Amino acid sequence: MSRNDVLISGKNITKTFGYGKNKITAVHDVNFTFHEGEIISIVGESGSGKTTLAKIMMGLLKESNGNIQYKGKPRQLRTHANRKEYWKDIQAIFQDPFSSFNMFHKVEKLLIDCIKLQGLKLSKEEQFHKMKDACSFVNLKFEELYNKYPFELSGGQMQRLMIARIFMLHPKVLIADEPTSMVDACSRSTILDMLLKLRDENNMTIIFITHDVGLAYYVSDTLYIMEKGKVVENGQAEKILLNPQHTYTQQLISDVPKIHSEWNLG
Known part of the structure; x- marks a missing residue:
């Protein structure tokens, strides 16, 4: 991939919870640089700090130390x-x-909120067509979702609806935290293909948060391996999977023996 401009970066990101003896450092002194159109996977086991880091990037959690820049500015x-x-x-x-x-909001309200977030002033007919197009992109029929609540949909339909929202919003950065863990293998492949198509069409930066080394290799340009709140290794996906340097990375790969034959890594 030809590297584009740096889009989002973090320096010395640290997040602690609690005080004194109960203090826990969930993310410790993490640095990252993500480029426009790049696909990154942050890989680690449960408790490695990857989801906490994702929430900090998203702005849902405030970092205890360090700073994040977006488009070159704090x-x-x-x-x-x-x-x-x-x-x-x-x-x-x-x-x-x-x-x-929100389980008490119907599907069309969830999608109309996307239009409002963008500040678009559309007629009801224009809103309908925009929602219909977004649902079509993820192989859903808007007419079948209309007037339904989220709890009336399957897990797979809900994941597709989330991607339909992304299709409508056209964000510069998408953080996907284990987006395929609750769906079957067939749906998993379809959802990944949809996300990659969005990247290709919008030059969107995608940050996958995952424990799945095989998935990370399949989709990513760059890997960041996290253990106990720290990034222990990062670089080109193929380079890390072919020649892991850190013992934790080596352990992650050895725990997935299929990866060697599945991805022809020797």
Whole structure:
């Protein structure tokens, strides 16, 4: 991939929870640089700090130390207006789609909120066509979703609906936290293909948060390996998978023996 401009970067990012003896450092002195159109996977086991780091990038958690720059400038998140502006460009898909939506809002309200976030002034007919196009992109029929609540949909439909939101919003950065862990293998492949298509069409930067080394290799330009809150190794995906330097990375790969034959890594 030809590297484009640096889009989002972090320096010495640290996040602690609690005080004194109960103090836990979830993310410790992490540095990262992500480019426009790049696909990055942050890989680690449960408790490695990868989801906490994702929430800091998203602006849902405040870092205890360090700073994040967006488009070469310190990001501004102090006011609601600041955060709303930031979230126009940076969106997320989380592991559990049902926790990401208000269960008391119907599907069309969830999609209309995307139009409002963009500040678009559309007629009802224009809104309908925009929502219909977004659903079509993820192989859903808007007419079948209309007037339904999220809890009336399957997990796979919910994940697709989340991607439909991304299709409508056209963010610069998408943080995808274990986006395929709750769906079957067939749906998993389809969802990944949809996300990669969005990247190709919009030059979107995608940050996958995952424990799945095989998936990370399949989709990524760059890997960041996290253990106990620290980035222990990072670089080109193929280089790391072919020649892992850190013992933790070696352990992650050895725990997935299929990866060698599946991805022809020798």
